Every structure is written in structure tokens, then in C-alpha cells.
Amino acid sequence: MAVPLVVGIDGSEASLEAVEWAADEAARHEVPLRLLHAASADHDVSDVVAAASERARKSAAAVWLSNEVLTEDAASALVSEGRNAFALVLGSRGLGGLAGLLLGSVSLAVAARADCPVVVVRGGVEQRHGGFGCVVVGVEDGEGSGTAVDFAFREARVRRCRLLAVHAWSVPVGNPGPPGLSGYALQALERPPAQVLADALREPEQRYQDVPVSREVVEGSARQALLNAASRADLLVVGARRRHGHVGLQLGLVNHAVLHHAPCPVAVVPQI
Template sequence: MAAAMPLVVGVDGSEPSLDAVDWAARDAALHTRPLHLVHAAGPGADPSGPVTAASERAANVSPGLRLSSEVPREDAVSALIGKGRQAFALVVGATGRGELTGLLLGSVGLAVAARADCPVVVVRGSQEHRSGRFRRIVVGVEDGTESDRAVEYAFREAHVRRCELVAVHAWNAPLGALPEPPPGSWYALEAHRRPPAQVLDDALRGPPKRYPDVVVSPRTVEGPARSALLGAAAEADLLVVGAGARQGRPGLQLGVINHVLLHHAQCPVMVVPRK
């Protein structure tokens, strides 16, 4: 039997990275996955301190968790992206050592979220948002197939946490839309777009068959997607969003909305690549 792919977490000894270790240890236990700690140490650095502290932290959070660690001699982004090719998911803190004071999301977290092949969780927000207090996961749903995999992962996370899943689809009505658009007009073309409720119905059709225990709350919001998702994430334990593949380049295309969410969401954010 093949070994289960581990949950991989980046550590550097900073408080945000230890928060990420706490979150990753709980998530690994929920999914019955081993936890692999990665500390990318530059030349001359002492690798033992951050790894030892992170290992002790993880063991205290989830006793009995299968733990391993590694200290690759390369930059953190390359090390984590490399490990992500055979990982269940990657977990990073919102900022780390050496980041500019006041930086909302560290350069390592942003680069890993933008380029990894597996889901990436950026652990951010207050303790109540990181500890599962709200018992709610939010997933952003787009019109099309861009968010299909994100919806699948959101169902999976809601299933293991036994919590509510809120599926949010934001939409904008065309300015000056008429009740009965003139034939052949731009408004008539807009009318052929799928209604917001239909977008959600289509996105949520498959996963409930695999996760029948998950309680789903569909939510359509007229307005910008970033505002709708930030508002929903204010009372959530995890926000899940999808990201499409770069055209002709490896990694993920985060897009403007995902950049905003990664910098400003009040809870951990999971970015799921589209295969």
C-alpha cells in the first residue's frame, strides 16, 4: 500500500509560521495524514531551533501525529514548491522572518500560493478564526468550471470538520438593465447568461453525492466578489477559492480577487489549483 501523501508546512521560527504549524497539525490529524515540516535554512544558519520548536508544537496540538522534518539548503519558495509536487497540501504562515513590518502577506506565502501544484493554505486571521470556532467553511463559486476543484476540496474540508459549507456566488447586473431588453441588444445577450442561482446549482450538483452529510448554504450576492467573500470569511474557519493555470507558464494565476483575499481575509485561505 502506498504511503499517504503528507501535509507539508513551512517553518522559520516566526510566530506566524508556528500558527501555521498549529493549523496544519490539526488538519493533518483530521485527514489522518502525516505532517512534514520544512525549514529552508541558508548557509550558516542554525537549522535545529525552528524545527525542534515546530515539532514540539505540532506534537502538543495533535498527540500521536506522524511527524517528519527536513532542512533543505535552498530558498524557501523553491523548497516548498518542490515538496508540493508530492503533498496533500502546503501550509504557510501569513508572514515570516525577514518580511517587512506591516506586510499583509509575506513574499514566500504569495509565491508559493501562486506557483504550487497542490492546494496551498495561507494561515491568517485571529485565534478564533484559526481554531474552528465558527464551524463554517466558505467557498467562492464562479460561473464556469474554474472553481469546480475548489468546491470539491471545500466539501472535503467541511466533511472532516463536520461543519456548514457556505457557497458564495457574486454577480453584477448590467448598469441600466431593462425588464424587457430590446431584441438583439447587449442587454439581450446578458439575459442569456446563467442566472446566479443556476450557477450555484450546477456547481453544487456533484459533491453532495460524495459528501451527503455536509450541510450546504447557497448564497448569491449582487456586488463585487471580493467584498462578498471577505464578508462571508469574517465568520468562517476557512475560505476556499480556485485558481486557473497560467497560459504557457507553470504554476497558478492568482488573479486580482485572490490577491485581495490572501492579503485581507480574516480567516485562513486555501487556494486550489485547477488541473
């Protein structure tokens, strides 16, 4: 049997929205869906599991569904499940978070530690249910975006929608360049921003020729460029690099920003 798509449940409305999204995702990719509840204290969670199962069935009745209840720290349990999962799906808020937090602590911890893609389900009904027909992927210079770009192409194909690849750049502070040279021209002396996109997309475009692709090069903040693009997207995909000498991923300031503020679901995809 295919590895499952795992969704964390805790009884909150955000986790039930994540279940709906995950059920649709499992149906698109034809993989099983596993509902996972984990908590340090042992207590009756039959109502939580029943409510989540009902939401999953309503969204995608044909998906093979299972559930698991663990007496364990939620973040650790989800990270462990992610070692043999298609992806992990989480709500943007949990039951235990402070009212002012924009992202639950479990979701952030899992996004920073998991070995598989982690999707934090954010946004309104239109964003969560494919109302825009667009997947956005952030592309950075270097090798940090390769797996994320592949993931984004695959998502665009199964959704039968377009892909928007966004690359933001800025001139390094303290490096003004020769007099009279524009910022874009200075960047082009090293590697033209458009070339960064072209290099990142060349191979996956050959594999996914049925996916319509558009490109957006932005001079300025990567955070703002991605949040702007996400305002008209069903899914925002970003990459995460491994940290040398440490367990977990390098989420970075941009990933933290989109996880907290994006108006649509966000997928954090580890670089392989």
C-alpha cells in the same frame, strides 16, 4: 504511507501558528505532517525545528511527524515539496518581510506556483481553531472552481461543519441591456447566478450528502462578498486556474485580496 501535509517553518510566530493549524489538519485527514525549513544560507536551525515540533505535538500528539532542512530558496523548496504533498501550509507573515506587508513574499509566491492546495493561515484563535463551524467556498462561472468546491466539501466533512457556497456577479461594464431591465434580469438572460451555484454544487452534493450546504448569491464585488463571508468562517476556499503558456497559476485580483485581507485561513486550490 500517505503523502504528507507539509508546513513551512521559519521561527516566526506566524509559522508556529501555521504548524498548530497543520497538525490539527493532518490529524483530521490522518496524513503525516512534515516540517520544512528552507533558506538560502546554511545556519543552525535546531531551535526553529525544535520549537515547531513542540507546537505540533501539543496540537496533535498522535500525528506522524518528520522534519527536513534544506539549503535552498524557501519558495522554490516548498513548491518542489508540493508536487508530492497533500497540501502546503504557510504562515501569513515571515521573519524577512517588511512590517507593512500583510502577506509574506514566500507565501504569496508559493500560492501562485504550487501544484497542490496551499493554505495561508490567517486570523485569530477562534478562526484558526474551528470556532465558527463553517467552511466558505467561492464559486465562479466556468470551470475554475470545480476542484476548489470538492476540496471545500471534503474539509466540511472532516470538520463535521456546514459549507457556505458564495457566488458574486455583476453586470459587465458597457452592457446596460434593454431599457427597464434590472441587473439581475440582464444576467439571467445569459445564465442565472443561482444556476451557476446549482451547477457547481450538483455533483459534489451527491458525493457528500452528509454535509449541510447553504448558498449565497451576491450582486457586487466578489472580493467583498468573500471577505464578508470569511468573517464568520473557519476556512475560506478559492480556486485558481492554470495560466496558458506560463508556469504557475492565475491568482487574479480576488485571490490576491483574500490572501492579504481574509480574517480566517485561506486555501488556494489549483484547478486540475
